[in-house]
Amino acid sequence: DAGVIQSPRHEVTEMGQEVTLRCKPISGHNSLFWYRQTMMRGLELLIYFNNNVPIDDSGMPEDRFSAKMPNASFSTLKIQPSEPRDSAVYFCASGISGFSTDTQYFGPGTRLTVL
Amino acid sequence: SQQGEEDPQALSIQEGENATMNCSYKTSINNLQWYRQNSGRGLVHLILIRSNEREKHSGRLRVTLDTSKKSSSLLITASRAADTASYFCATVQNRDDKIIFGKGTRLHILP
Numbered sequence: 001d002a003g004v005i006q007s008p009r010h011e012v013t014e015m016g017q018e019v020t021l022r023c024k025p026i027s028g029h030n031s032l033f034w035y036r037q038t039m040m041r042g043l044e045l046l047i048y049f050n051n052n053v054p055i056d057d058s059g060m061p062e063d064r065f066s067a068k069m070p071n072a073s074f075s076t077l078k079i080q081p082s083e084p085r086d087s088a089v090y091f092c093a094s095g096i097s098g099f100s101t102d103t104q105y106f107g108p109g110t111r112l113t114v115l
Numbered sequence: 116s117q118q119g120e121e122d123p124q125a126l127s128i129q130e131g132e133n134a135t136m137n138c139s140y141k142t143s144i145n146n147l148q149w150y151r152q153n154s155g156r157g158l159v160h161l162i163l164i165r166s167n168e169r170e171k172h173s174g175r176l177r178v179t180l181d182t183s184k185k186s187s188s189l190l191i192t193a194s195r196a197a198d199t200a201s202y203f204c205a206t207v208q209n210r211d212d213k214i215i216f217g218k219g220t221r222l223h224i225l226p
Binding site: 004042043045056091093103104105106107108109 | 148150156157158159160163203213214215216217218219
């Protein structure tokens with residue numbers, strides 16, 4: 001299995017531009033998570049899907065952030081408009097079921113720099 | 116919000132020595148997980164210990180959980196250069212099933 005796949009691996013953009021991050025979870029996994037990692041705040045859960053349905057988006061920082069999971073094999077995290085404070089590494093992870101019993105498998109991350 | 120907090124923030128030891136990292140948390144948990152992150156990579160799950168378990172082993176890893184003290188420890192025995200990484204504890208809360216990661220311990224194994 002290829003593991004969780006994220007693209008792009010690096011993204012540099014200018015403030016105000018739209019950014020779309022992509023994730024392909026491990027085949028057969030039912031849960032998908034988006035995280036953001038910064039030095040200041042550590043690893044923060046942004047949103048969590050179970051069977052393609054958003055279960056908890058309380059970690060999404062503001063309306064500029066949106067996430068979709070149109071099918072079991074693909075998810076996107078969109079930032080529009082982007083701001084310099086959005087610069088971080090964004091991780092996608094997938095799991096077989098839900099939080100409490102599950103191991104999460106992380107992708108390699110997308111390093112986002114907003115100038 | 117509740118957060119696992121690792122201690123120490125950074126640790127440097129000689130290769131072959133044992134490394135111990137601690138994690139403290141604040142509220143009732145369902146389970147606690149330890150993850151490793153190599154520089155520039157995603158997190159890799161190491162071990163999960165449930166609230167009704169006290170100790171778990173996996174290879175050179177030993178994890179303990181003391182729910183009365185709300186703390187856990189990760190012991191890596193006979194450390195190797197490849198163990199150099201950041202180690203995170205993550206707690207899954209009972210009240211809302213959320214997983215919350217600590218800020219990690221940076222472990223450096225000296226040759």
